[in-house]
Amino acid sequence: MSSTPAYDQLAAASQRLYHFGHLASIARWDQETNMPPGGNEARGAALAELAALMHRLRTEPGLGDAIARAEQESLDDVQRANLREIRREWQQSTALPEALVQARTLAASRCEHAWRAQRQANDWKGFLANFRDVMRLAREEAELLSQLQGVSKYEALMDRFEPGMTCAEVDRVFGDLKAWLPGLVRQAQERQGRETTAMPIGPFSTERQKALCEHVTRMLGFDFSRGRLDVSTHPFSGGVPEDVRLTTRYRDDDFLQSLMGTIHETGHGRYEQNRPRELLGQPVSEARSMAFHESQSLSFEMQIGRSRGFAGLLAPLLVEAFGAQPAFEPDNLYRLLTRVEPGLIRVDADELTYPAHVILRYEIERALIEGDAEPDDIPALWDEKMLALLGRDTRGDFRDGPLQDVHWPGGAFGYFPCYTLGAMYAAQWFAAIRRQVPDLDERIARGDLAPAFDWLRDNIWLAASRWPVEELALRASGERLNPAHFRAHLERRYLA
């Protein structure tokens, strides 16, 4: 008989949830890539049924007891880390009354559904009608989680994506960023204003873009025997670690968007493909946090993909795919990959202005959750911050303003910081890699990507959720989150 019966019971329960999660992932991937429109309602109902089942399994009576008993069992380090993550998941799942969970899911689903048309129609008023419910329920949830965890309301929501992250920490690193980023953007723009950049001339056939993206994805180490690359309206990385499903979209007038998007998703995908295989099914094998996840996609897209060395690797592939043109000359391609243009849309933003979009959203959503602002205040806050941070006038433009993201209609408050925390972590990882491999850039330029991938695999991917976020950052890079690396990276790329 096992000497850790309670732990084993919990591990078996995790394994079951993992299996059900597999089916949910594949069904959601199919929904975005293959499903004809007429299948939507039935798919939604099937997924809701599975979500309800998984919620019941996560909150089954007796799990709390089993966790308490397992704490007393003789566990090894990995089991103890797994138990920590199991406890965390259990606390998150049982913290909220089922009625609130259902009301929140319904309100978000209604708001998000209507938002798709309201965004097109620039209909802020119509959006507000649904969004007030989403907001009210998010605040209720934040209040309950905040009491339970003894953290602020916004921290309680952020914790779902970034365990242990505090507002003080976000303020520390974003405050740093705000001090130097606007000046850096201005300097980079001035510098780029003096350069001439040849633009790629299309059309670029979907077939060739697809072959190019697959080639580059393979070059970046994605394992196609355990994954795929397909097309969806909104690119994402889904599926399961054993079968990762990346998506992109192709426009025949612009191949760079799909190519760089694919490189970005490949980073997410490799993190998932390289989670510790023998632990799959257990929470300790999950990706550490959403900032860590974004740090992988941004390692691939920003640290590697938009580097001068990688531009040199891409150039001949573009010539092969689309024929020679001035835009594909390596130095020109590098200029294309690092162009700075303050714009209205977060997802289209360049590396340098992206953090401004994130800071704006962080400040507004934090105020909303803490009760320092109301939904009606959003447009004014948005306009003010866009002007201050990016110098753009957005008055009256809700479509490309506060209606542009799915996060708020979907109730995902607390996620936004992860994007820029991830960009910072990515820079921090690459600073650590460079300490070990001083000629990293030359190696990348020669097509030798192994040093970067090996480091990420050993320090991040295989570590999964073995240690708490801050400890993992420390173990991997020798220091906690340090925005100086991000600054140095950006200054080197945009001013040097």
Next chain:
Amino acid sequence: MSSTPAYDQLAAASQRLYHFGHLASIARWDQETNMPPGGNEARGAALAELAALMHRLRTEPGLGDAIARAEQESLDDVQRANLREIRREWQQSTALPEALVQARTLAASRCEHAWRAQRQANDWKGFLANFRDVMRLAREEAELLSQLQGVSKYEALMDRFEPGMTCAEVDRVFGDLKAWLPGLVRQAQERQGRETTAMPIGPFSTERQKALCEHVTRMLGFDFSRGRLDVSTHPFSGGVPEDVRLTTRYRDDDFLQSLMGTIHETGHGRYEQNRPRELLGQPVSEARSMAFHESQSLSFEMQIGRSRGFAGLLAPLLVEAFGAQPAFEPDNLYRLLTRVEPGLIRVDADELTYPAHVILRYEIERALIEGDAEPDDIPALWDEKMLALLGRDTRGDFRDGPLQDVHWPGGAFGYFPCYTLGAMYAAQWFAAIRRQVPDLDERIARGDLAPAFDWLRDNIWLAASRWPVEELALRASGERLNPAHFRAHLERRYLA
């Protein structure tokens, strides 16, 4: 409060199972069409978890009581029919001890997995080692079901696919068939020996075949807003009624196989797409039986798809897709679609020789299940019957002999008769349609397929499982299963 609480409870339970079945269907479809090889193990585990859950839900204590209570409630006709089907499903699910179900699933899965290589290697002995287990467990299952239902052992297995079908009935119609089919095959071959038929000359590009298949599928009324057509190694019709997934496969030296296969699957698909929408989720909305399902695919492929009128519709589409060639001349195309050639492989068989393959399997598997033959006897029985029924010598050729089908390694005893029962029903439906629409063939030749589709929709698709099999046949066509229509159809097509 509801006046039918027990019925409502059962209906809700059916609805839940339907939702889980949706996810299983999509995951299985994905497995055959998209999944990379590395994902197979995790997918298998996830699907097994879901199957175990669904089995628990189907056998939940209290369901039997609820069924008994619902019988006493005041139900309308549709509810009563639904309750009949619910009871039937519950009996089937609870009839077998869980240990037997698991052992059977494992044995079949092991046997089927090994069979794929054993078939290639013509390895009958290796196959037997696993197959004996499959056989033993199938007999155990048949024994239990037979006692429960008071029918013979083979009938008990057949009942899973064709509710209420008896061996006496199969013997009646297959006996009839055996009396005239061999002579008809000979006459048809003699006649065709005097004809000259131009063969299509390839290659036929996958892209054009795909466009052709989609065009024809659309022409046959398949609703692409609630379904798709994709590629898999073994063509099938899967998915859910709200989102039917057809598959085919393309060979560049032969477009007819994929085209006619697609037409076949379209028949299955339209049956599923047109099950009564307001009842989806309830067993009464399920397809009536597997013979009824095959009767739809064969209505599409044989009654319509290989008719002279339809050949006239296809001809210009082939010219458009592949350019003009003598093979595409309508009369020649019709000869291609109706060529008779006794062969070794069931799935490649023509309309006229196909039943011989089915009769052979029926006779052998029935003897196996009833204990009148042992697995070791199969090759001798096979050789003897192939010689008698199709005049082919198959001694020593296990690969294209008893190892050719997935049914036996997978433990699906009792299915085979449904193919030919389906062909008979299809002929019977079209005889009924012709009584209402005497100029049916001229209409089909003009491209007016509505009379056939309308009849099938009103009499078969929308009727779903509203009535028991025999009653539905009677209501639809005015008579129970009558093989005379099949004979008349074949004589008209192959001798007239």
